[in-house]
Amino acid sequence: MTALLVLIPAALFLGLLGLAAFLWALRSGQFDDLDGAAERILYDDDETECGPNADPRR
Amino acid sequence: MAEIAPEAEAYIRTDGQGISSLNLAVENLHCGGCVRRIEDTLAKKDAVTSARVNLTTRRLALHWQADQARAGDLLAAVSALGYRLVPFDPDLLANEAASEDRALLRAMAVAGFAAANVMLLSVAIWAGEASGDMGLALRDLLHWISALVALPAVAYAGRPFFRSALAALRQGMMNMDLPISLAVLLAAATSLFETINHGQHAYFDASVGLLFFLLIGRYLDRRARSRARSAAEQLLLLGAVAAQVVEASGMVRALPIGAVRAGMTVRVAPGDRVPVDGVVSFGQGEVDASLISGESEPCEIKVGDWLHAGTMNLSHPLQIEVASAGDDTLLAEIVRLTAAAEQGKAAYVRLADRAARIYAPAVHLLALGGFLGWWLLGGLAWQPALLIAVAVLIITCPCALGLAVPVVQVVASGLAMRRGVLVKAGDGFERLAEVDTLVFDKTGTLTHGRPELVNGDTIPAPVLAQAAGLAAGSRHPLCQALVRAAGPVPAQLQVQEHPGMGLQLDDMRLGNRDWCAVDEASPDDGNSELWFRQPDQAPVRFAFRDQLKADAVAVIGELQEAGWRIEIVSGDRAVVVEPLARQLKISNWRADCRPDQKVAYLRDLAATGCKVAMIGDGLNDAPALAAAHASLSPVRAADVAQAAADFVFQGETLAPVAMTLALARRVRRLILQNFSLALAYNLLAVPLALAGVVTPLFAAIAMSSSSLLVTLNALRLRGGRAS
Numbered sequence: 179m180t181a182l183l184v185l186i187p188a189a190l191f192l193g194l195l196g197l198a199a200f201l202w203a204l205r206s207g208q209f210d211d212l213d214g215a216a217e218r219i220l221y222d223d224d225e226t227e228c229g230p231n232a233d234p235r236r
Numbered sequence: 237m238a239e240i241a242p243e244a245e246a247y248i249r250t251d252g253q254g255i256s257s258l259n260l261a262v263e264n265l266h267c268g269g270c271v272r273r274i275e276d277t278l279a280k281k282d283a284v285t286s287a288r289v290n291l292t293t294r295r296l297a298l299h300w301q302a303d304q305a306r307a308g309d310l311l312a313a314v315s316a317l318g319y320r321l322v323p324f325d326p327d328l329l330a331n332e333a334a335s336e337d338r339a340l341l342r343a344m345a346v347a348g349f350a351a352a353n354v355m356l357l358s359v360a361i362w363a364g365e366a367s368g369d370m371g372l373a374l375r376d377l378l379h380w381i382s383a384l385v386a387l388p389a390v391a392y393a394g395r396p397f398f399r400s401a402l403a404a405l406r407q408g409m410m411n412m413d414l415p416i417s418l419a420v421l422l423a424a425a426t427s428l429f430e431t432i433n434h435g436q437h438a439y440f441d442a443s444v445g446l447l448f449f450l451l452i453g454r455y456l457d458r459r460a461r462s463r464a465r466s467a468a469e470q471l472l473l474l475g476a477v478a479a480q481v482v483e484a485s486g487m488v489r490a491l492p493i494g495a496v497r498a499g500m501t502v503r504v505a506p507g508d509r510v511p512v513d514g515v516v517s518f519g520q521g522e523v524d525a526s527l528i529s530g531e532s533e534p535c536e537i538k539v540g541d542w543l544h545a546g547t548m549n550l551s552h553p554l555q556i557e558v559a560s561a562g563d564d565t566l567l568a569e570i571v572r573l574t575a576a577a578e579q580g581k582a583a584y585v586r587l588a589d590r591a592a593r594i595y596a597p598a599v600h601l602l603a604l605g606g607f608l609g610w611w612l613l614g615g616l617a618w619q620p621a622l623l624i625a626v627a628v629l630i631i632t633c634p635c636a637l638g639l640a641v642p643v644v645q646v647v648a649s650g651l652a653m654r655r656g657v658l659v660k661a662g663d664g665f666e667r668l669a670e671v672d673t674l675v676f677d678k679t680g681t682l683t684h685g686r687p688e689l690v691n692g693d694t695i696p697a698p699v700l701a702q703a704a705g706l707a708a709g710s711r712h713p714l715c716q717a718l719v720r721a722a723g724p725v726p727a728q729l730q731v732q733e734h735p736g737m738g739l740q741l742d743d744m745r746l747g748n749r750d751w752c753a754v755d756e757a758s759p760d761d762g763n764s765e766l767w768f769r770q771p772d773q774a775p776v777r778f779a780f781r782d783q784l785k786a787d788a789v790a791v792i793g794e795l796q797e798a799g800w801r802i803e804i805v806s807g808d809r810a811v812v813v814e815p816l817a818r819q820l821k822i823s824n825w826r827a828d829c830r831p832d833q834k835v836a837y838l839r840d841l842a843a844t845g846c847k848v849a850m851i852g853d854g855l856n857d858a859p860a861l862a863a864a865h866a867s868l869s870p871v872r873a874a875d876v877a878q879a880a881a882d883f884v885f886q887g888e889t890l891a892p893v894a895m896t897l898a899l900a901r902r903v904r905r906l907i908l909q910n911f912s913l914a915l916a917y918n919l920l921a922v923p924l925a926l927a928g929v930v931t932p933l934f935a936a937i938a939m940s941s942s943s944l945l946v947t948l949n950a951l952r953l954r955g956g957r958a959s
Contacts, residue, residue: 182374186381190353197349204341214291217268 350389521551640910677852
């Protein structure tokens with residue numbers, strides 16, 4: 179039963195970690211624009227007009 | 237479109253580091269591609285430090301180095317892409333509601349965390365009890381750890397319910413939150429008591445689980461409402477334009493409407509709405525007053541004429557001497573009328589609250605009866621008797637009831653949204669389902685709200701094309717209707733436009749009867765007309781009329797057949813309304829109604845016991861929309877009308893109205909079904925709880941399964957028949 183002394187705190191700690199992550203996300207505005215975030219992922223961030231990695235079709 | 241720059245200046249804020257910021261509502265924003273285009277365009281400007289578009293709220297937050305660029309230059313680039321930008325003051329929007337949303341979400345997260353972990357410990361306890369080899373010390377330890385997690389969570393996550401229950405109690409009323417709060421608090425308290433006294437049963441899992449389920453329901457309910465609210469806010473934002481004030485020096489300066497005073501002179505560009513009530517001091521032309529009066533035809537105005545705020549300037553720049561601004565305009569008066577009418581509607585009690593009024597006292601009496609019965613008559617000590625009362629409270633606690641309405645509401649709103657109907661009022665479906673009478677406005681609701689050529693068949697095609705060529709360059713609604721009827725034609729560039737008279741190209745004239753020197757009498761059939769005169773030929777008359785929407789006859793016929801009583805109440809003239817009503821086979825119609833008369837008429841109808849749904853689009857309908865039992869408004873409607881309506885539907889057809897009516901009845905049926913399910917569950921579970929056989933395990937299972945059942949039932953809405 180001594181395993182419980184480790185397992186229960188471990189379970190609670192992991193749970194708290196998840197809760198903290200969610201609260202952080204909420205605070206930092208991750209949930210402010212759900213529709214926009216869903217669409218933004220479809221676009222490349224590093225869209226340079228020219229350079230070695232430029233898309234030749236553009 | 238008016239240039240954006242001068243308007244925006246009034247809303248710019250500059251901080252200590254020389255960074256200016258401006259918030260704008262973006263019109264015509266549809267998808268991520270739009271977001272991308274706007275952000276990229278702005279990011280290419282050196283002065284811009286950040287530009288972020290929020291697709292959900294359709295707003296742009298722009299920051300830039302104040303000394304390196306002017307707002308007008310930055311925004312012009314976005315306007316050039318075809319997006320209309322309207323600056324606004326973020327402080328004016330209620331941020332309170334948004335922070336309440338977040339508080340609810342935080343409470344839900346905490347309750348979810350606690351529920352999961354306490355349930356984990358509870359499973360260990362149940363397993364230990366079942367196998368029979370768990371020591372008392374271990375059970376106490378697990379209970380204590382549960383208490384450690386559950387008690388702070390209850391204290392934190394329960395606050396929304398405690399506050400609401402307290403508020404209701406202070407007013408001497410009972411609401412659904414009272415049994416919830418009592419159950420949660422009593423369950424937590426007695427569990428703590430049991431834990432201290434090495435008891436067998438602790439209900440920590442039930443108390444946090446209850447909170448978690450109920451918070452989900454509460455959050456869904458809230459989210460549906462805030463989505464509607466942000467849509468309404470957006471509309472009001474787009475309506476809030478600044479006024480272009482002409483100063484004594486001749487300079488034009490943008491002022492927020494609130495700062496405009498009587499006696500100032502305001503300039504109104506063609507295509508803009510008049511921001512104030514006043515007298516025309518310079519210019520002449522035509523205005524569209526349909527928002528105010530419901531009259532479908534443009535009317536001519538000249539110097540000295542009176543204009544109301546909300547009137548659209550159609551043809552030429554006007555200058556208006558302000559007679560009253562802000563709170564004193566007719567527009568503001570209509571908004572006030574609307575707000576007053578909405579107060580009346582607030583008296584409507586939602587189904588869930590009606591259920592709570594019966595439910596809450598019944599539950600409390602049952603629990604109290606259980607406690608007293610077991611204690612005084614059953615011969616139990618007071619602690620186990622109290623535990624039975626708590627079990628009754630937990631098991632009856634309206635987990636299912638708390639989810640029954642919000643889940644149906646959310647599913648139905650999503651369904652309606654995909655079919656182009658925005659649900660703005662949380663209880664809109666409930667009210668619409670009770671309606672037996674539909675009152676339609678005419679202009680813009682039954683009709684397109686714009687004139688269409690009606691005698692195109694009698695006019696030779698070459699003549700039509702020639703006239704359309706003249707008309708192509710004009711913004712006048714009749715000219716545009718002519719061009720629509722003729723199809724694409726090359727515009728004649730040398731056309732001269734004479735305000736209030738007509739158009740001229742060489743010897744050809746298109747315009748009113750005087751302009752074309754017509755003597756022949758024309759029939760007063762309620763149609764608008766344009767005359768076209770070519771040299772050496774008889775003048776040709778083009779007749780225009782605001783046409784019915786394509787499916788109006790079919791939809792109205794269907795609705796009448798289905799047993800709805802249908803009426804028309806219009807602000808337009810009888811000569812226009814009468815033939816239209818005949819065409820739609822609607823025998824009850826009224827014309828020449830002012831906004832307050834519309835409201836009075838609806839009140840009369842309501843007094844005879846009718847539940848009325850108002851369908852209208854004009855500013856003049858807004859008070860009636862708010863006064864009706866339920867209301868719908870097309871998406872092209874005036875901002876105030878959309879803000880007042882419960883539903884806003886898209887498209888140039890009336891089919892969404894019929895769809896929404898049918899959906900509302902299904903929603904009501906599902907809500908009632910869910911209530912019956914919850915009731916049946918209670919009838920089953922309460923006797924068991926009263927008998928004292930409900931253990932924490934039983935409570936946990938019963939609670940989850942009843943919640944699951946109503947949720948699944950609500951999801952049936954997605955399947956089902958489309959109509």
